[in-house]
Amino acid sequence: AAYRTDEGQPWVLPVVKKVEQKIANDASLNHEYLPILGLPEFRANASRIALGEDSRAIKENRVGGVQCLGGTGALRIGAEFLRRWYNGNNNTTTPVYISSPSWENHNSVFVNAGFKDIRAYRYWDAAKRGLDLEGLLEDMESAPEFSIFILHACAHNPTGTDPTLEQWKQIAAVMKRRFLFPFFDSAYQGFASGCLDRDAWAVRYFVSEGFELFCAQSFSKNFGLYNERVGNLSVVGKDTDNVQRVLSQMEKIVRTIWSNPPSQGARIVATTLTCPQLFAEWKDNVKTMADRVLLMRSELRARLQALGTPGTWNHITEQIGMFSFTGLNPKQVEYMIKEKHIYLMASGRINMCGLTTKNLDYVASSIHEAVTKFQ
Numbered sequence: 001a002a003y004r005t006d007e008g009q010p011w012v013l014p015v016v017k018k019v020e021q022k023i024a025n026d027a028s029l030n031h032e033y034l035p036i037l038g039l040p041e042f043r044a045n046a047s048r049i050a051l052g053e054d055s056r057a058i059k060e061n062r063v064g065g066v067q068c069l070g071g072t073g074a075l076r077i078g079a080e081f082l083r084r085w086y087n088g089n090n091n092t093t094t095p096v097y098i099s100s101p102s103w104e105n106h107n108s109v110f111v112n113a114g115f116k117d118i119r120a121y122r123y124w125d126a127a128k129r130g131l132d133l134e135g136l137l138e139d140m141e142s143a144p145e146f147s148i149f150i151l152h153a154c155a156h157n158p159t160g161t162d163p164t165l166e167q168w169k170q171i172a173a174v175m176k177r178r179f180l181f182p183f184f185d186s187a188y189q190g191f192a193s194g195c196l197d198r199d200a201w202a203v204r205y206f207v208s209e210g211f212e213l214f215c216a217q218s219f220s221k222n223f224g225l226y227n228e229r230v231g232n233l234s235v236v237g238k239d240t241d242n243v244q245r246v247l248s249q250m251e252k253i254v255r256t257i258w259s260n261p262p263s264q265g266a267r268i269v270a271t272t273l274t275c276p277q278l279f280a281e282w283k284d285n286v287k288t289m290a291d292r293v294l295l296m297r298s299e300l301r302a303r304l305q306a307l308g309t310p311g312t313w314n315h316i317t318e319q320i321g322m323f324s325f326t327g328l329n330p331k332q333v334e335y336m337i338k339e340k341h342i343y344l345m346a347s348g349r350i351n352m353c354g355l356t357t358k359n360l361d362y363v364a365s366s367i368h369e370a371v372t373k374f375q
Helices: 014-024 040-051 070-085 104-112 133-142 165-177 199-208 240-256 266-274 276-307 330-340 360-373
Strands: 061-070 096-100 120-122 148-152 179-184 213-218 230-236 322-324 350-351
Touching: 014 266, 014 276, 040 061, 040 120, 040 213, 061 070, 061 240, 061 322, 070 104, 070 179, 070 230, 070 240, 096 104, 096 230, 096 240, 104 120, 120 133, 133 165, 148 360, 165 199, 179 199, 199 213, 213 360, 230 240, 230 266, 276 360
Parallel strands: 096 120, 096 148, 148 179, 179 213
Antiparallel strands: 061 230, 213 230, 322 350
């Protein structure tokens, strides 16, 4: 799913247009191969925005980056490495835990990388329309030591429900005590709240707690560069030597998968992140997208409450990111699709970007009808 404007159109970020012109007019650039691990200034700056300006791990020179083909490529390279080298040299039986529910591709990526024991950890509590923290922590407590946990850095897909800062601290404490490996997927930094630092809080907290971890970053959403496949895998290790060894193995893995990454999208991101003016402009563009989604959430909730729609609707504004679990049941969803021609997932998940100022009233009254007709 991709961002859409209030007119329902794809949006090329103004800063991206500007940087593309700049790249096109730069006579010094050519189409020679990049290094196998990617454009160095892209990797360094992508890791920097994930881990923060003042990251101790970066200062201690124990962070590495691998330019990948989107967030999916970053997950796959990380998964390949973990299967080969994480805990000994064959981890096909190491359990990999994925939230229930999660982005459907998580499961496939780890299965295709050779993992045989994929498990679900509790996450969504349908009855209270929020996080099942107790279930989540229990599943972590009972997971075998050295299990791998896929965590959503922010804007959990598909539920839109994130742990609070206090809950993240509890999660980190259990993971540390149980020797569990955090593999963050960060697809929405800046896009979720409009603030880069807030959306990276969990990853930075885990790093500050001394974890070694992987963080798959995608720039598809926050730069609108879906088709350029711009991703980075940030590797945080215990020391420089450790990270260098990991990167040298990743180089061998990349060599056999795509051999060498494409430069255009990575150059756009690197140019933007290294120039203070462009960086400020980008943050403003990202905030424009985040604010539109946040506005649609508050407007939808306000309309449902004004209509007196049965049930509670505060979860719509408590959730974050592009997706919302509306809490509609299968019968209500079917009514929305068949009678109202509003298309949403069977799970009740909607993409908030499908809402516009023009269709809000229609969508709200349709939800009201569906909920009133089918309790």
